[in-house]
Structures are given as C-alpha cells and as structure tokens.
Amino acid sequence: MAALALRSSAGSPGAPTRRAIHPQAITGRGYPSAVAWSPDGGRLALSWGTRVSVIRSDTGETVAKSEERAGEWTSEIQWSPSGETLAAKDLNGQTRLLDAGTGRLRVRLRDTSFARKWSPDGDAFAAYTTANRVGIFDGLTGKERGVLETGRDAGYALAWNPQGNLLACPSRSGEVELWDPAACRLRATLQRPAGLPVPPEKKPNDGDILSQPWVTSSVAWNPRGDRLAATAQDRGVVIWDMATEKVSRVLLEPEGIPEDVSWEPTGKRLASTVRATREFTIDHKFWRNPGFSCWEVATGERRFVRTDHKRGVMDLQWSPLGPWIAATSVDDDWVTVWNAETRMVLRLSVYHPRPPDLLGRVLSAAWSPDGKKLAAVAQNGWVTVWEFGD
Numbered sequence: 001m002a003a004l005a006l007r008s009s010a011g012s013p014g015a016p017t018r019r020a021i022h023p024q025a026i027t028g029r030g031y032p033s034a035v036a037w038s039p040d041g042g043r044l045a046l047s048w049g050t051r052v053s054v055i056r057s058d059t060g061e062t063v064a065k066s067e068e069r070a071g072e073w074t075s076e077i078q079w080s081p082s083g084e085t086l087a088a089k090d091l092n093g094q095t096r097l098l099d100a101g102t103g104r105l106r107v108r109l110r111d112t113s114f115a116r117k118w119s120p121d122g123d124a125f126a127a128y129t130t131a132n133r134v135g136i137f138d139g140l141t142g143k144e145r146g147v148l149e150t151g152r153d154a155g156y157a158l159a160w161n162p163q164g165n166l167l168a169c170p171s172r173s174g175e176v177e178l179w180d181p182a183a184c185r186l187r188a189t190l191q192r193p194a195g196l197p198v199p200p201e202k203k204p205n206d207g208d209i210l211s212q213p214w215v216t217s218s219v220a221w222n223p224r225g226d227r228l229a230a231t232a233q234d235r236g237v238v239i240w241d242m243a244t245e246k247v248s249r250v251l252l253e254p255e256g257i258p259e260d261v262s263w264e265p266t267g268k269r270l271a272s273t274v275r276a277t278r279e280f281t282i283d284h285k286f287w288r289n290p291g292f293s294c295w296e297v298a299t300g301e302r303r304f305v306r307t308d309h310k311r312g313v314m315d316l317q318w319s320p321l322g323p324w325i326a327a328t329s330v331d332d333d334w335v336t337v338w339n340a341e342t343r344m345v346l347r348l349s350v351y352h353p354r355p356p357d358l359l360g361r362v363l364s365a366a367w368s369p370d371g372k373k374l375a376a377v378a379q380n381g382w383v384t385v386w387e388f389g390d
Helices: none
Strands: 017-021 032-037 043-048 051-056 062-065 074-079 085-090 095-099 105-109 116-118 124-130 133-138 144-149 167-170 176-180 185-190 219-221 227-232 236-241 246-252 257-263 269-280 286-296 302-306 315-318 324-328 334-339 345-349 362-367 373-378 383-387
Touching (some): 051 074, 074 116, 167 227, 219 257, 227 257, 236 269, 286 324
Antiparallel strands (some): 017 383, 133 144, 373 383
C-alpha cells in the first residue's frame, strides 16, 4: 500500500483547461446541488433547489426547466440512457420522472426515498419503495410493472447488470439477491464469505445500522457483467464470480469502513470511499477518511490515495474511458482527480467570481460521456467545466 501526495494542476503535464458557465434564466430557489451530463454530452441537468433545469453544456443557455414546487428539493438527478427522461430524487421521499426536452412532469413516484436506477436500455426504472420491496416501473410512463419482495430489509443499494436481465439487491446480512426484473423472480442468492474475523479496533456498534459487520451500502457490476462487487462493513469489498456464484476475492480495507464502490471502465480496478471511524462529530455527521482506496482486481494490490479534503471524500466517479477518477467533498472548493496508471494527482479549483468563500463549495461533479470533460457545481451557482486533452 502506498499513499500519494497532491500537487497542483497548474503547469502539470496533462493538466486540463478550465472554463466557467453561469446558467442563464435560472429562477429556482437555493443553489445547484447535483449535476449530470446527457448521454450525448450536449446538455447538463442541474438540480437547482426546488427546480430541475437543463442547460446547454457549451453556452449555459437554459433549454428546459421543471415547475417549482415547495418541498420538492432535488438531491440527485439521473438521465435515462435515451436522454429523453430525467429521474429527480427529492428529499421528500419521491422521485419525479421529467421530460428532458421540456421539463414537464411525466409521473411522480411516491415513497421512493431509497436506492433507484435506470435499466441499461432505459426501458425500466427500479426503485425501493420500502426497505424490502423494489418496484419495477415503465421508464416512460412510470406505470408499475412488477414488484420484487426481497424480504431482507435492504434499501441501501441496487444495480442492474450490463445486459439488463439481472438486478442485484444486497441485504443487511451481507448476502446479495439476484432478481429477474422482467419475471419478478429470484434467480439466486450470493452468500457472504465465512470465517473473516472482525478487526479488534473495529467492533460493531449496535446503535448504528450502517456499522453492523455485514451491512452492504454499495453494489456494482463490472463492465462485462461476469463479476459483482459489494462493500461489507468492517471487512472491505467482496467480489463474486457469476459463473460459479461464489466469492472469488475479498479486498480488505485497513483504513476504515468502505462505502461506495465502483469499477474502472476497463474492469481492471475497483475504487471505494472510506469512512474513517464510526464516532459522531459534534454536528452529528461522520468524519470520513481524507482519501480513497483503489485495488488492482487481479492481484488484490491496494493503493490509498490521500487527499486534502477536510471532511473526507464523499463521492468517487471514474471517467468513462479511464483511468482518471474524480473525488469530491462538500466542504472544499476543488475536485481531486487521480490517474490510476500514471499516479498523477490533480487539484482542480472551481471558478470564483469573487474572493473564495463558503459559496464556492463543490456539491457535485460528473464526467461527460466521452470522458474528456469534467463538470462541477458549487454553491455560488457557477458550473466549472475542465477539458482534458487526448
């Protein structure tokens, strides 16, 4: 294991160029808290408090926006693979399916405050409606097609395989159920590995659900769909081989509690955010580790990438082309970008129209579909776009 130090992007080989976009004709309350690229890379969707807006990625011109309604504060946006529909997760426990061309509401899916995902072809949308019930909805009309009764008190994560014929639903006990979403039938249950001791310094805390030894907070398929990875609290990351439905590797995490796991697009590497402890701070939020872990799947070699984020890494996103990965945190005005092959680390600062202040904090970042651009939104209302060379 090796730790890497940061260096500034200024003057570094391969450093990206930066440009700033101020969205035009935005009248929503609050500030942009999420950003997502359209599948064609020509538009950006922004959650602007109680309104979702779609802007051109080159000029910032607003081309669509939803109605503004009290209580519908959007915290997450997902484009459908076709680029025709937006799924907006609201803090009031519902999901809105919006027409991406006009911003008009197509349907409101109530009681969907847990995990939710589009199918790879965009034909269906899956969302937990309770902690042990997954609804399969029509991707255009929102009509419920079927229900998966998991019965295992999950709700923290779900993932479609790349072929779209399996949906992985992890349980609180560490098992992962594989469902046929079309037939609403359980296909298999992947068992957790046995015999792994809990490290002495990381004993489960009975008062915190997410600190239980086998709670799975994230699950992800590799690009080919023949392996499935899931986090296991206090253990690391577990990988199952789909040919045998057996555990093929366990990647132990010595730095803390692994949370969000994601595959590099090549399938060679895995990365995860790390929560440093299970102790609460005075403002009742978890401290997170000021870095993230990246594993070579073939060998199990682990590298811890240390950053300067004060509250730790909150989100990781691989570039669609790899090997760049972007890390963000809510208390800082920069994005950390790391190259898994060259080990180069860049610190990319967002645009400030005035001297830096709290309004410069990065709240969300996303890669363009071609992997050549990275967009970030900050509380100052500006969108910063970095363009990477070949």
